[in-house]
Amino acid sequence: MALANWKHIGHAYDVVAMAEDHDQLYALTGDHRLWKRETIESDIPWTLVGSGAPAVTIAVGSSDLWATTADNRLIACDRGDIAHQGWRLVGEANDVVALTYSYPGQQLFAATRDNRLLMRDPFYGKSWTPIGHAIDVIALAAIGMKGLDGRLFAATNDGTIWIRDAAPTEMNWLKVDTFRNVRTMTAIGAWNGPAPIHLGKLYVTRFPDNQLWVADIPNLPWTALPRGQFRAPEGDIIEYTIEPNAVASNIVEFALAVGPGVLANKILTMPDGLGSAWDIVATGAVAGRNSLWAHQVDNGQSLTFKKPKGAGLIADVYYVGDLGGLSPGSRVTFRWAFG
Numbered sequence: 001m002a003l004a005n006w007k008h009i010g011h012a013y014d015v016v017a018m019a020e021d022h023d024q025l026y027a028l029t030g031d032h033r034l035w036k037r038e039t040i041e042s043d044i045p046w047t048l049v050g051s052g053a054p055a056v057t058i059a060v061g062s063s064d065l066w067a068t069t070a071d072n073r074l075i076a077c078d079r080g081d082i083a084h085q086g087w088r089l090v091g092e093a094n095d096v097v098a099l100t101y102s103y104p105g106q107q108l109f110a111a112t113r114d115n116r117l118l119m120r121d122p123f124y125g126k127s128w129t130p131i132g133h134a135i136d137v138i139a140l141a142a143i144g145m146k147g148l149d150g151r152l153f154a155a156t157n158d159g160t161i162w163i164r165d166a167a168p169t170e171m172n173w174l175k176v177d178t179f180r181n182v183r184t185m186t187a188i189g190a191w192n193g194p195a196p197i198h199l200g201k202l203y204v205t206r207f208p209d210n211q212l213w214v215a216d217i218p219n220l221p222w223t224a225l226p227r228g229q230f231r232a233p234e235g236d237i238i239e240y241t242i243e244p245n246a247v248a249s250n251i252v253e254f255a256l257a258v259g260p261g262v263l264a265n266k267i268l269t270m271p272d273g274l275g276s277a278w279d280i281v282a283t284g285a286v287a288g289r290n291s292l293w294a295h296q297v298d299n300g301q302s303l304t305f306k307k308p309k310g311a312g313l314i315a316d317v318y319y320v321g322d323l324g325g326l327s328p329g330s331r332v333t334f335r336w337a338f339g
Contacts (some may be wrong), residue, residue, distance in 0.1 A: 010042065011212060023039050051068070056131040099140065102142035106122065109176075132171060136157050152164050152166050159180040174226075176259065185205075202216075252292050253291075257333065259337040268306075273301035
């Protein structure tokens with residue numbers, strides 16, 4: 001995968017942090033001023049919004065602008081009245097070098113100087129939770145995705161752009177592109193519509209030329225990432241792990257387990273796309289499993305996750321398609337973590 005069609009769209013003089021709000025980009029400059037401009041893909045002026053002091057990183061949430069400071073504080077202000085409201089203390093943000101906010105999960109993510117990836121609820125009184133590594137990261141961005149936790153993007157000092165699922169667990173980052181001299185980054189997602197060709201836009205500023213660039217984010221299927229999780233409309237959470245070369249090269253294996261505290265007898269219906277289907281039942285700590293011939297995963301079918309609802313009823317909970325990206329010999333383990 002590579003990001004598509006990098007395009008120069010304007011200037012971004014001395015921008016040290018950047019964030020987005022739907023059709024607006026926010027920029028913090030080295031002289032502690034906060035600016036914004038529309039996402040129009042041409043060179044248009046930035047408008048001064050107010051003072052960004054003492055922020056060093058920024059992220060835009062549902063109603064607030066969030067920031068971290070050089071003295072390790074997390075602060076926020078009402079983004080609708082930045083010029084007059086001022087900043088309020090929310091908590092600590094030790095050694096944070098990059099910050100972003102994810103819709104629709106409403107979570108802040110941060111990369112730290114000691115190479116950790118952190119997540120927290122943005123509201124007062126909450127704390128940061130380590131969820132993985134973020135080695136040599138200088139900028140973060142996030143997009144939400146319908147039914148998923150979304151995707152995180154990271155830029156590192158060597159000019160590499162990386163992606164991973166935003167699920168709160170340790171996992172590897174996947175290299176998606178090389179774009180040298182990135183200084184700041186933000187993203188605008190298209191998660192709330194039908195499955196688009198592109199998931200959204202990734203915006204970066206570069207140094208030392210102080211220019212603003214944008215690229216399309218391809219619509220990666222879930223199979224492109226080795227780990228992640230799905231969120232069903234009723235709140236169920238189903239984690240997945242893909243292990244390549246784990247079984248015979250002529251099959252793809254599917255397994256279903258339940259996590260601690262989750263009731264057993266969850267069901268995964270596995271069709272072959274040709275009229276037959278089999279139920280994989282998770283009866284407890286031991287995973288149920290079954291397999292398809294490797295060529296059968298490309299028949300356009302969807303897996304169906306089901307659970308008992310009482311009175312003998314079994315209800316569909318979530319559907320997962322795009323199985324064609326699973327390589328022969330893969331094992332996919334689903335873990336029903338909540339619900």
